[in-house]
Amino acid sequence: MKISVLGATGAMGGRVIKSALQSGHYVENKVASSDDISCLFSNTDVVIDFSSSIATERMLLYVKKHMPNIPIVIGTTGLSKIHIDLMENCSYFTPIFHAPNMSFVVSLINTLLALVAKILPSQEFDTEISEVHHKLKKDAPSGTALMFGKTIAEVRGDNFLDVANFIRYGIIDQRKTGEIGFSVQRCGRVIGKHKVSFVGNHENISIIHEAHSKEIYAVGAIHAAEWTYKQKPGLYDMRDLTKDAVLPIIKEMCEDLE
Ligand SMILES: NC(=O)c1ccc[n+]([C@@H]2O[C@H](COP(=O)([O-])OP(=O)(O)OC[C@H]3O[C@@H](n4cnc5c(N)ncnc54)[C@H](OP(=O)(O)O)[C@@H]3O)[C@@H](O)[C@H]2O)c1
Numbered sequence: 001m002k003i004s005v006l007g008a009t010g011a012m013g014g015r016v017i018k019s020a021l022q023s024g025h026y027v028e029n030k031v032a033s034s035d036d037i038s039c040l041f042s043n044t045d046v047v048i049d050f051s052s053s054i055a056t057e058r059m060l061l062y063v064k065k066h067m068p069n070i071p072i073v074i075g076t077t078g079l080s081k082i083h084i085d086l087m088e089n090c091s092y093f094t095p096i097f098h099a100p101n102m103s104f105v106v107s108l109i110n111t112l113l114a115l116v117a118k119i120l121p122s123q124e125f126d127t128e129i130s131e132v133h134h135k136l137k138k139d140a141p142s143g144t145a146l147m148f149g150k151t152i153a154e155v156r157g158d159n160f161l162d163v164a165n166f167i168r169y170g171i172i173d174q175r176k177t178g179e180i181g182f183s184v185q186r187c188g189r190v191i192g193k194h195k196v197s198f199v200g201n202h203e204n205i206s207i208i209h210e211a212h213s214k215e216i217y218a219v220g221a222i223h224a225a226e227w228t229y230k231q232k233p234g235l236y237d238m239r240d241l242t243k244d245a246v247l248p249i250i251k252e253m254c255e256d257l258e
Contacts, residue, residue, distance in 0.1 A: 001229060003222075004029035004044040006037075006059055007051030012075065015218035016048050023222050041068040046225045050075045050217075053083065060086035063094070071095040071228045075102050075221055078139035091235040097228040099238045100143025102220030104245075106194075107238035109209050110151050111246060113196055116205065117152040122178040125198040127152055132185040132193040140184045141166065148196050149180045 003020045007013040008030030017027050028044045031037065032051075037058050040047050047070060049056055056076045063072070064086060074087070077100045087096050101107070117127070131145045141149075153160040156178065163178045175181075192211040197204055211217075220238075227241050 001025045001045040001225065002028040002043060003225060004031065004040045004047045006031045006040055006047060006049040006055060007076070008032050010050060012050035012214065012217060015214055016050060016221055019215070019218040019222045020048075020225075023226075025222070037062045038066075041066070041070055044070060046070065046229050047072045048075070048221050048225055049073065050221070052076060053078050053080070056083055057086065060090055063090045067093050069094050071225070071231070072097070073221055073224045073228055074098040075100075075217065077143035079143075087235055091233060094233050095228050095231040095236060096234075097224050097231075097236045097241075099220075099224065100147055101238070102217040102224060103209075103211065104220055104223065104238075104242065105216070106144060106209055107242040108246070109194075109196075109207055110148060110239065111242055112207060113148055114151050114155045116198060116207070118155045120198050120200075120205075122156055122158075125200045125204075126175060126179070126181075128181045128183070128197045128199065130183040130185075130195045130197075132187065132190045134189050134191065135186050137186060140186070141182045142184075142192065142194070144192070144194055145182060145184075148194065149182065152180060152196075 003025050005013050005016050005027060008017060009032040017030065020027050029039050029042065031040050033055070040059065049059060049072065053076060056074060056079060060083065071094060074096065087098055090096055129145050129148055131142050133142060149164055150160045153163050158178055163180050165179050165181045168181070191214060195206055195208045197206040224241060228236060
């Protein structure tokens, strides 16, 4: 495949270029802040974006206006509703894949969290999400922590913003049923650590993911680009890709149990 990279001079962009070449793809266009966004869409099969919210917005506004029928994989974090609405608009005519965390293992954890949150009642198990990242990270909580929280709220039928608690300081009153508490640390060079705990009165369960290298996101983005290239227009995320990988295994396990 011919791949274009937005954010090509960045920490992630460099890794994406390396992973693309290692997987036998061509890197057609490398775009950064001094380049014209339109360059991204010339002679390419798929665009991969690891840049900034401003650059992502410019790219999506360009796509909305010019409608190039080229799949796009978006890894940039710190995006808001404006960006999600733009992605939805653009997904009517081209496949758009958006994931705040491109790691397949993180996505697998997201699936496990949905299962655990569905089985353990929120009245009995308090949910807490904590994350640690390096001191240069600009957004908080991380896109991954938010994704985990949204998954848990969704399977419980809760509105995420009603149950999420991002601030605890001073007199905070007692914990509300169904609350999802977030805590954030920014220090050193930590690549990314997430912990989700379901804490009951007599026992608790925690699921932890620790990234040892940023390569996992670059490899995941190439995998996502290969998958998105084959999809019809629409808005996709890691859950769709993971479902394709996990469902056949679950079906086989269920058949073995019967
Ligand atoms: N989804 C995931 O799995 C995942 C994993 C890691 C990181 N991320 C996210 O990916 C993004 C990039 O991370 P990073 O560590 O690579 O950041 P970085 O090192 O700061 O690189 C940012 C890149 O974006 C470019 N850029 C910034 N503003 C731009 C603009 N207005 N127009 C065009 N290009 C622009 C920069 O170009 P210049 O060099 O010209 O400024 C640079 O190439 C962040 O949002 C980060 O949180 C996501």
